[in-house]
Amino acid sequence: MAAEPAVEGGGNRAAITACAIIATLMQALDTTIANVALPYMQGSVSASQDQIDWVLTSYIVAVAIMTPPTGFLASRFGLKRLFLVSIAGFTVASMLCGMAQSVTQIVLFRVLQGGFGAALVPLSQTVLLGAYPRERQGFAMALFGMGVMVGPVLGPVLGGWLTENYSWRYVFYINLPIGIIALLGIVAFLPETQRNRGEKLDWFGFGTLSLSIGALQVMIDRGEQKDWFSSGEIIIEAIVAASAFYLFLVHTFTAKKPFVRPSLFRDRNFAAGVLFASVVGLTYYASMALQPPYLQELMGYPVVTAGIVMGPRGVGTMASMLIVGRLVGRLDTRILLAIGLALTAWSFNEMTGWTPDVSQAAIIGVGLVQGAGLGFLFVPLSAATLSTLPQKERTEGAGLYNLSRNIGSSVGISVVNSLLTRNTQTNHAAIVPHVSAVNRAFENPTVAQAWNPLTAAGRAALDAVITRQAQIIAYIDDYKLLMIATLCVIPLLMVFKKPARVGGPPIVIGE
DSSP: OOOOOOOOSHHHHHHHHHHHHHHHHHHHHHTTTTTTTHHHHHHHTTOOHHHHTHHHHHHHHHHHHHSTTHHHHHHHHOHHHHHHHHHHHHHHHHHHHHHOOSHHHHHHHHHHHHHHHTTHHHHHHHHHHHHSOGGGHHHHHHHHHHHHHHHHHHHHHHHHHHHHHTOTTHHHHTHHHHHHHHHHHHHHHOOOOOOOTTOOOOHHHHHHHHHHHHHHHHHHHHHTTTTGGGSHHHHHHHHHHHHHHHHHHHHHHHOSSOSSOGGGGGSHHHHHHHHHHHHHHHHHHHHHHHHHHIIIIISOOOHHHHHHHHHHHHHHHHHHHHHHHHHBTTBOHHHHHHHHHHHHHHHHHHHTTOOTTOOHHHHHHHHHHHHHHHHHHHHHHHHHHHTTSOGGGHHHHHHHHHHHHHHHHHHHHHHHHHHHHHHHHHHHHHHGGGOOTTOGGGGSHHHHHHSOTTSHHHHHHHHHHHHHHHHHHHHHHHHHHHHHHHHHTGGGGGTOOOOOOOOSOOOOOOO
16 A cells, blocks of 8 residues: 555544545445445336346446555555545546436446545545554544444435435435545645655556456356357357456466465465455345345335335444454454354344245344344454465455455355346246146135136236245245355364464454
């Protein structure tokens, strides 16, 4: 990361802290605020379920790709200049998202939004560390953590309220006043850091990795729609992803200064933590993508109610992170991670028993537990993954850690939604043979009147009921998959070694 700015004067420090937290909150808010509005976006731009998922995955992939070079860009062009460009670009891209008239435009503008927003969290963290003396950096990271945690809490509630009272477009327009405040504050109070004009980036490594990730994501997003490898497009995307990744690996092991240093993965904590983080990203964000359509389409919740019901998940995360913050260093990290995995797996197990008749209290309770599970995973995992790396390698390690989590998130969202579509079709086909005109259930006059298979209206109503039942089973299958994925990483706990106690502020990696 770029050199930390020296900040003098309590007034400036307070102002810089406020601006950095606002920038962090803006980016963290955008990871969840759009979720509850997705069904409204889908109807507004006439998109399919597969297409509307790109609104989430395109943003996450753009963040994943642009996070690792943040340190180079800050060093090459100056921290303040990069911060201003990131805030301004994120704000403008948000406005373009709100004005988009098609799903293609929304996805393209979300890519821009993610590309500009990727630097906001690591830059905010760097600015806060530079604004406080070493003995108060722990306090600075606590403030930073609050900005990261408040986003997931406010996102669903604020997104639901804006969509219900105004339009889904306002979930993006809300970034305009926030961005302007952060931009003016950074211009006024943040001093510029020195620029290293000789800083070099391994563009070949960065380019091949970015191409591989992008091609893989497009392949996964469009695979279900194109019937996978029966489509020439999917085959081409798979070849591009595999070829680019092969070139990246060859370059990484042969270049003098590669984009990713293989030596990092000799640290077993880091190697296990990167894999662990990808699974955590997969399960957490995939679950968040599944819940809004379940609540709004299957259960008939208004968008505001859906947002309020989803909000407590963030409260659970915030509460557990406050508890875990006191336990890290006192309790074996593996125990904390095991608690987090157990809580997460239990919540998914409970969700496999959901039907559209499940009560709001049950949904909120499971959300609280699931959020608490993330809190028990988030802080100890970042600490365990990075604490055994040398200090000079932690910035690079943090970039790869965030990259793996974001890739897991985008792949997870695409996979569960692809399985949801396919399993709905499969379940529909399996149920239909049991619903025929000779089924004795139609001897009931009420059933026969509502779902008469001998009339067009009755068959249409009957098909809608079958589709709904097929969707319910498909959601259950997805939640089972997420539970199994959570349980599968438990053996990785044995790989982590207990880090030596070291001084300094806690390691906090932006979500």
